[in-house]
Amino acid sequence: MTEQPGRRERKKAATRQKIADTALRLFAEHGYDAVGIREVAAEADVAVTTLFSHFSSKEALVFEQDEDFEQRLVRAVTDRRPDEALIPALRREIHAMVRHCTADGAAPLWRMIEESPALRQYEEAMRQRHARSLATAIAADLGLPQITPTCGAVARFVVDAFSVARETDDPQAAVDEVFRMIEAAWAVAGATPPPRESVAV
Template sequence: MAGLRERKKAQTRKRLADTAFTLFRERGFENVTVAEIADAAEVAVSTLFAYFPCKEALVFDAEDEYERALTAAVRDRAPGTSMLDALEAHLVPAAQPAPDGPSGEDFVELVKSTPALLEYAGRVRRHWEASLAATLAEEAGVPEGDLLTTTLARFVLEANFLATYGDHSPEDLKAVFDRLRHGWADFGTGTGQPVRGSGLGHHESDASNRDDQATVTQL
């Protein structure tokens, strides 16, 4: 019986999210009320708010699932795979949307064209950032709040956010990962080129620097 209830709840949640997205795409986010969404989905407004805390959350109904997938990409990476490589494989290219859900292009266009949704997307990213930073620290064997892992989580997710909503290509995002591996010392000098597979995540330092670089090599 519990399994049946959970399935019905999942179906109701999906119906609400799908209905909301269809209305938002047709009429614009600001031109659709929560009451109209509930009516179209044949539920009470109170039921809608039992599933979603605000109107913006209806667009980001899979955010918890994506957060779990993000941290799992690090925790479940293959032996010998750096955390940076695992994150690149997960984020570039972006995961494909479910066949029965809205297309990725429609989702991105709706968010980009709606300031309230773009701001909400930033809040979601910051929440993911905290989870990812904690996972990176755990996997690297350093205290939670470690500056290197916190910075890496912010850098990777901010780059992904900018690539997604800023008209950048997957190749642009790959270039960011390349630069994270290669380092920034020669950036802007015209002499250095990113080398895939080197730098952060595959660093080989001399013996005198190995202790200082311990966390870096684990990333």
């Protein structure tokens, strides 16, 4: 019933944070590939198994904000002002996320990600999960019983906007450019009446 985390959970969070900090520091110092899991665990003074009880993989150490991103996308749909349309709300959120990732302190981290195939692959898979969650949220927002191709597509388009923007030298402008396309795509999809039955017999 305690709304605030107890001592136990605080300790757990501290351990998690210590592991993440240690890992990012070592990765920054020697490179992602050059640092082994055993080194991270030793430096953070925890057992390897403890590390894996907090993070599901080595790559997950780098994408600590995974669930954060996911929830921000979903909340951009569910928690938006009632008078705000779907796509503009998502555009604002993607803009904020891109700004967050291109901030001064975060630059080296994202450079490291770009340089590691393993991390790039993990990131893409992560975005796909996020797109799934977003698609579910969008379907719910429209009162649909389940994800339709249109929902799935627009959710993917939105996360694509992030990925495409990250590969350009003017990310904010790229987001606007891609969202102009998404807006048009969404208008066409919305024009078609709610799909009578998306599930076959």
